[in-house]
Each structure stands twice: as C-alpha cells, then as structure tokens.
Amino acid sequence: MEPIHFGDSSKPLFGTHHRASGATRRAAVLLCPSWGMEYMRAYRGQRLLAMRLAEAGYETLRFDYSGTGDSEGHSLDARLDHWLADIGTAARELRDLSGTDQLVVFGLRFGCLLAEAARLRNGLSASLQISWDAPASGADYVALMQKLGADNDILKQARRNRDMLLPPHADDELHAHAWPAALAEAVTALPGIAGDARRLWITSRDVNTPAPAAAATLATDEAAHWHDARWIGTPWIPAAPVARIVEHLKQVLP
Numbered sequence: 001m002e003p004i005h006f007g008d009s010s011k012p013l014f015g016t017h018h019r020a021s022g023a024t025r026r027a028a029v030l031l032c033p034s035w036g037m038e039y040m041r042a043y044r045g046q047r048l049l050a051m052r053l054a055e056a057g058y059e060t061l062r063f064d065y066s067g068t069g070d071s072e073g074h075s076l077d078a079r080l081d082h083w084l085a086d087i088g089t090a091a092r093e094l095r096d097l098s099g100t101d102q103l104v105v106f107g108l109r110f111g112c113l114l115a116e117a118a119r120l121r122n123g124l125s126a127s128l129q130i131s132w133d134a135p136a137s138g139a140d141y142v143a144l145m146q147k148l149g150a151d152n153d154i155l156k157q158a159r160r161n162r163d164m165l166l167p168p169h170a171d172d173e174l175h176a177h178a179w180p181a182a183l184a185e186a187v188t189a190l191p192g193i194a195g196d197a198r199r200l201w202i203t204s205r206d207v208n209t210p211a212p213a214a215a216a217t218l219a220t221d222e223a224a225h226w227h228d229a230r231w232i233g234t235p236w237i238p239a240a241p242v243a244r245i246v247e248h249l250k251q252v253l254p
Contacts, residue, residue: 001051007089014070015063015090016047017097018054027127027253028059028098030091032111035068036145036177037232042108045236049106052246058253059098063090065114067178075178080117080186087118091126104253106130109226110141113190119197128253131193132202132245133224136209138190142174144227149175151229200252202245204238218248 002019005012033039033046046062053060065083067073073082091103105126107115112134118124135141152175173179193199195212203209203217204224211217220241225231 001054004093006093007086011066011072013063013066013072013086013089015061015093016050018050018060018062020054020057020059020098022055023057024059024098025057025253026100027102027104028061028094028100029053029104029106030087030094030126031060031062032087032105032107032115033062033064034109034111035065037148037175038109038226039068041232041234042236045238045242046108048237048239049242049245052242053249056246056250058104058249059094059100061090061094061097076172076180078178078180078183080114080183080190083114084118084122087115088122088124091124102127104128104130104249106132107134108132109135112193113138113141113187116193117190120194127198129197129199130202131199131215133204133207133226134193134201134209137192138187140192141190142184142188145174148227148229148232152232155229200248202241204241216252218245220244 002017004015004017006015007013031046031050034042050060050062064071065086067075067078095101095103103126105115105124107130112131115129119129172181193212195214199212199215201211201215201217202220204220204222206223206225220238222238222241224236
C-alpha cells in the first residue's frame with residue numbers, strides 16, 4: 001500500500017496504490033468512492049476492498065476527488081466536471097502503474113454515477129464497469145442526502161437542551177459538506193446507469209435500484225443501511241460481501 005500524489009502538479013490528486021501480491025492478473029481496478037458522509041462511512045470498507053483485490057492479484061488504486069479528502073483544491077470550488085476529469089486522470093495513472101490497458105472501473109454509491117458520467121461524457125473506457133449500490137439517479141441521491149441530513153438533525157436535536165438547538169444549514173452545504181450551487185445543479189441532473197456497457201451490478205440486501213438491461217448481477221447477504229440516519233456514524237466494513245465479490249471477479253477476470 002503506497003500513498004501517492006498524481007496528476008497536475010499544481011493541483012495534485014491523492015491516491016493509494018495497492019500493489020498486487022503474488023501472480024499479477026491482467027486487469028487493474030480503479031475504485032471510485034462516494035462523497036460526503038458516505039465517503040466517510042465507507043472509508044474503511046473501501047480500504048478493505050482494495051486490500052483484498054490486491055491480495056487476489058489485481059493492481060488497485062483508490063483516490064480522492066479534487067477538493068475532497070487529501071486531494072488539493074477548496075471544497076467550495078468543487079465542480080462535477082472536475083470530478084469526471086479526476087476519474088480520467090486516475091485511470092491513466094493506474095494504467096501507468098500497472099502497465100495494463102485492461103481497466104476495471106469500480107464505483108460505490110455516488111461513485112457509480114460519476115464513473116458512468118465519465119464514461120458517457122469523457123469517453124472513459126473499461127473492460128468492466130462495476131456498480132455497488134448505485135443510486136437511481138443524481139436527483140435520487142441528492143434527495144436522500146437531504147433527507148438523511150434532516151433526519152440526523154432531528155436525532156441530534158433530541159439530545160440537546162432547548163437553548164442549544166442546531167442552527168439551520170447554509171445554502172452551500174449538504175449535510176455539513178460544501179455544496180456549491182453549480183455542483184448541486186450538475187449532480188442533481190445526472191441520469192441513472194445506462195445498459196450499454198459490460199457491467200457487474202452489486203446490491204446490498206436493503207438496496208433495490210433496478211439493474212440495467214444485460215448487466216450481470218450479484219446480491220450480497222448484508223444490509224448496508226445507506227438510507228438510515230441512525231447508521232451515519234457507523235463505519236461500513238462489509239467483510240463477507242467483499243470476499244464474495246473478489247471471488248466472483250477471480251472467475252470472470254482471470
């Protein structure tokens with residue numbers, strides 16, 4: 001596991017390269033994370049996924065979008081186009097690191113929509129697109145984030161004194177994360193996942209977004225609780241689903 005900076009030297013992206021152990025497989029895996037509170041909750045789960053993929057022989061890269069995590073840029077300057085370009089930059093970096101053109105783009109939650117937009121708008125090519133618990137659309141995702149923010153405020157308010165109630169959220173925030181108007185508009189307009197690519201569609205037990213036509217499907221036996229505000233502060237570490245996914249990929253991506 002090697003922390004790296006890559007891309008434009010004036011505004012580098014931060015990533016973690018998980019080198020394949022043992023016999024290296026032909027495919028390399030780019031992990032596209034979610035955003036905001038889902039990114040925070042899924043951080044350890046994404047790390048576990050990357051580690052298991054590398055142990056199975058897949059060169060793997062996970063990274064932060066510009067203006068998020070440890071990548072350069074101010075969060076209030078974040079734009080959808082920047083994030084789509086970041087995915088392309090990360091894909092090129094992984095191809096250079098791994099020496100392979102057989103790329104797997106693996107999105108989690110909002111990262112599924114970003115990976116799909118990078119494919120359709122910027123021509124990002126991959127031998128396999130993997131979508132884990134993808135939202136139905138950008139509007140669906142934003143509505144959920146808004147609802148979870150409101151639900152979480154209610155839970156927190158119930159534990160406060162009457163004289164210490166939370167102030168209302170700023171217009172440029174979504175659940176305490178920077179949410180500039182231009183980003184909000186672009187994300188809300190994102191369509192769902194199309195059915196014109198080779199795709200593996202993974203769903204947790206409590207996620208029911210319909211799979212695109214012709215997608216291969218893999219259902220896990222665990223609930224992820226993305227839609228429940230009571231789980232916002234609970235780390236998502238899906239050990240059993242990750243093991244099942246990696247075993248499946250070893251069969252379809254030798």
